[in-house]
Amino acid sequence: MPAHAVFARTPFKSTLTGTLLAVGLCLAPPAAHAQLASDAAGTTAQSPSGLWLTTPYPAFSAPIGEDVTIDLSLANRGLPPQRVALSVEGLPEGWQWQIKGSGKPVAAAIAALDETVDLSLQLTPPENAVGQTVNFTVAARSEDGAMELPLTLTLTETMPAQLTLEPELPALRGTARSTFDFQVEVANDGQEDTVVNLLAEAPPGFQVSFKERYGSQELTSLPLSAGGTKNLEVSVDPPENAEAGQYPVMVQATGGDASARTQLVLDITGRPDLSLSGPGGRLSGEATAGEARSFEFTLENRGTAPARSISFSSSPPSGWEVTFSPERIEEIASGESSSVNVSITPSDQAIAGDYVVSVRANGDGASDSESFRVTVRTSTVWGVVGLGIIAAAVAVLGVAVTRYGRR
Amino acid sequence: MRQREGSPFTGLSTVALKEAADHMTSARIHLVMLLVLLTAIGAVYAAIGQIRDTVSEDAFLFLRLFSTAREPLPSFVAFLGFLLPLVAIALGFDAINGEYNRRTMSRILSQPIYRDGLLTGKFLGGLLVIAICLLTLWLLVTGLGILLLGLPPSGEEVVRGLAFLLASFVYAGVWLAVALVFSTLFRSPATSALATLTVWLLFTVFWPILAPLIAGALAPVDIFDPTTAIARVEVEQVISRLSPNTLYGEMTLALLNPETRSLGLVFAHQLSQALIGAPLPVSESLMLVWPQLACMIAALVVLFTIAYVAFQRQEIRA
Numbered sequence: 001m002p003a004h005a006v007f008a009r010t011p012f013k014s015t016l017t018g019t020l021l022a023v024g025l026c027l028a029p030p031a032a033h034a035q036l037a038s039d040a041a042g043t044t045a046q047s048p049s050g051l052w053l054t055t056p057y058p059a060f061s062a063p064i065g066e067d068v069t070i071d072l073s074l075a076n077r078g079l080p081p082q083r084v085a086l087s088v089e090g091l092p093e094g095w096q097w098q099i100k101g102s103g104k105p106v107a108a109a110i111a112a113l114d115e116t117v118d119l120s121l122q123l124t125p126p127e128n129a130v131g132q133t134v135n136f137t138v139a140a141r142s143e144d145g146a147m148e149l150p151l152t153l154t155l156t157e158t159m160p161a162q163l164t165l166e167p168e169l170p171a172l173r174g175t176a177r178s179t180f181d182f183q184v185e186v187a188n189d190g191q192e193d194t195v196v197n198l199l200a201e202a203p204p205g206f207q208v209s210f211k212e213r214y215g216s217q218e219l220t221s222l223p224l225s226a227g228g229t230k231n232l233e234v235s236v237d238p239p240e241n242a243e244a245g246q247y248p249v250m251v252q253a254t255g256g257d258a259s260a261r262t263q264l265v266l267d268i269t270g271r272p273d274l275s276l277s278g279p280g281g282r283l284s285g286e287a288t289a290g291e292a293r294s295f296e297f298t299l300e301n302r303g304t305a306p307a308r309s310i311s312f313s314s315s316p317p318s319g320w321e322v323t324f325s326p327e328r329i330e331e332i333a334s335g336e337s338s339s340v341n342v343s344i345t346p347s348d349q350a351i352a353g354d355y356v357v358s359v360r361a362n363g364d365g366a367s368d369s370e371s372f373r374v375t376v377r378t379s380t381v382w383g384v385v386g387l388g389i390i391a392a393a394v395a396v397l398g399v400a401v402t403r404y405g406r407r
Numbered sequence: 408m409r410q411r412e413g414s415p416f417t418g419l420s421t422v423a424l425k426e427a428a429d430h431m432t433s434a435r436i437h438l439v440m441l442l443v444l445l446t447a448i449g450a451v452y453a454a455i456g457q458i459r460d461t462v463s464e465d466a467f468l469f470l471r472l473f474s475t476a477r478e479p480l481p482s483f484v485a486f487l488g489f490l491l492p493l494v495a496i497a498l499g500f501d502a503i504n505g506e507y508n509r510r511t512m513s514r515i516l517s518q519p520i521y522r523d524g525l526l527t528g529k530f531l532g533g534l535l536v537i538a539i540c541l542l543t544l545w546l547l548v549t550g551l552g553i554l555l556l557g558l559p560p561s562g563e564e565v566v567r568g569l570a571f572l573l574a575s576f577v578y579a580g581v582w583l584a585v586a587l588v589f590s591t592l593f594r595s596p597a598t599s600a601l602a603t604l605t606v607w608l609l610f611t612v613f614w615p616i617l618a619p620l621i622a623g624a625l626a627p628v629d630i631f632d633p634t635t636a637i638a639r640v641e642v643e644q645v646i647s648r649l650s651p652n653t654l655y656g657e658m659t660l661a662l663l664n665p666e667t668r669s670l671g672l673v674f675a676h677q678l679s680q681a682l683i684g685a686p687l688p689v690s691e692s693l694m695l696v697w698p699q700l701a702c703m704i705a706a707l708v709v710l711f712t713i714a715y716v717a718f719q720r721q722e723i724r725a
Contacts, residue, residue, distance in 0.1 A: 351668045
């Protein structure tokens with residue numbers, strides 16, 4: 001046993017005769033406490049010894065409609081353990097109280113030497129007690145004396161739920177094909193739990209969905225406890241044909257009577273989208289080996305921004321020649337189309353049949369390619385040669401007939 | 408020389424129709440045609456079974472009927488390539504010398520019929536019989552196909568089938584002309600028959616063996632010069648195309664397999680980005696076989712001319 005405790009015990013026994021003191025010590029923390037001690041002040045500069053019943057907030061207010069829980073602690077410094085009976089006095093009619101230690105209702109507690117016992121006082125106010133200020137005391141009685149801890153409680157109206165919506169980045173920029181993901185924090189600043197319904201007002205064609213951040217499930221509502229916050233992801237999917245421009249999306253959260261709204265802005269930039277199509281929409285044609293054949297292709301810009309500096313390329317079979325006229329188109333406005341003549345010359349050694357020639361248009365940020373099927377026809381020269389051979393044979397026959405046919 | 412009086416073709420149709428009628432009633436032709444008919448039906452029936460077992464979908468099902476083979480039988484086309492010359496030889500090997508042997512030649516020519524008319528009539532009569540046989544066979548095969556496959560042939564298949572019929576007809580005509588030439592040249596029918604059969608055996612059996620040998624002699628391959636290998640292949644192709652069997656085989660290949668794009672040597676660069684297996688249009692297939700067909704028609708005309716010249720110069724008082 002430490003020396004100072006022995007030293008402190010003797011005066012406690014000899015001088016104290018059940019005096020009740022409730023004093024604030026200059027060395028103690030600025031907290032309400034009830035002390036049962038012998039050498040109140042002055043005896044020593046060492047830490048005080050004695051038995052205390054304390055609470056951090058002796059005067060406070062609480063919302064009505066709920067049980068009020070007050071944290072108490074019974075501290076023993078330098079005294080032998082002793083039984084302390086606990087009770088609450090001075091509560092008006094209709095109030096109920098209970099002291100709990102480690103979750104169980106208790107009526108008395110023992111604090112070991114230099115230990116602290118945590119207790120909680122649970123008060124159940126009557127329903128009509130709004131605005132009342134109640135003064136009551138927690139009384140602790142030991143065999144050496146009694147302590148009182150006076151407390152003041154004011155019951156107030158409960159604060160209703162109050163919602164705020166806070167977007168992290170309220171304006172995003174992208175193309176009509178991208179998905180815009182806004183991070184929004186919804187907070188309940190009130191003192192009541194609530195269920196938040198999520199709504200969005202978007203221009204027609206825009207799809208808005210709510211998700212938990214890093215979650216995959218779409219939400220329509222979510223429970224939000226008092227003082228709680230939730231991070232949401234608001235995904236906006238614009239229609240692919242959306243014109244370039246700024247589009248506002250209003251996001252609203254409502255829960256009970258409270259609601260909050262915030263505006264998100266989508267800044268959609270246009271993009272060109274090229275589409276190449278063959279003559280008359282067909283992707284096949286005929287050509288004769290060794291002879292140039294011209295096909296009129298149509299290049300359409302289906303995007304939302306003009307397509308610029310479009311050049312053409314092709315990958316013909318070996319020995320083939322493919323030329324474009326014009327070789328380059330400077331600009332096709334959105335929604336406009338332009339025609340380009342593709343001249344295809346099959347190799348003069350090409351054999352009859354179908355070949356694939358891929359034709360490609362490359363613009364700034366947009367391109368399209370098509371596989372064009374060319375049916376090669378062989379030249380009819382050999383047909384004429386065959387006829388010539390037959391004609392020669394018939395001529396020989398004719399000569400024979402004129403020479404020998406006279407008998 | 409005095410000018411000939413009247414048309415040289417007087418009595419042509421009479422001779423041709425009589426010749427055809429004689430053939431149609433002769434036991435020799437009955438036997439040969441029975442052989443052809445039985446083998447053809449067997450081949451087609453086997454082909455239908457094969458098609459039913461293996462083909463799920465084909466745009467040219469009726470053409471497969473002609474070209475599909477099922478072990479141990481060869482395909483209909485292979486049968487025709489082998490047997491059509493036999494039919495033609497049977498029809499023509501004693502066309503002229505048979506008349507001498509029966510001592511009827513001077514009797515016929517004492518009628519108001521020119522020699523031109525007689526020879527042409529004999530040839531046309533044989534061709535008529537061949538045409539009737541082939542048309543019957545073709546209709547039989549197509550009918551069997553419709554009956555057993557349950558599908559009508561498409562327009563393109565009909566066009567290709569008719570072109571195949573024409574090719575077979577010209578092929579048989581060439582062999583008829585060969586037989587006619589030998590029957591004119593030799594007085595004995597046995598000799599002319601043997602001579603014709605010799606030519607037929609040469610082209611059918613030995614030509615595929617001889618062609619590479621002759622090509623090897625004409626265009627030796629230098630292993631350090633790949634162009635000589637190409638030259639060798641080309642020479643070999645030219646030599647093998649002297650045989651009507653080769654020409655007929657190439658024609659049936661191009662007509663009955665629409666995927667055939669070329670009958671000659673094809674280099675890889677000619678096939679770059681080509682859609683292998685895409686069928687050729689009918690017109691292109693016809694263009695492909697036209698040189699072969701033209702050569703066969705020309706050969707037919709030249710052979711007939713030889714027979715004509717030989718016959719005109721012959722002494723017929725026998």
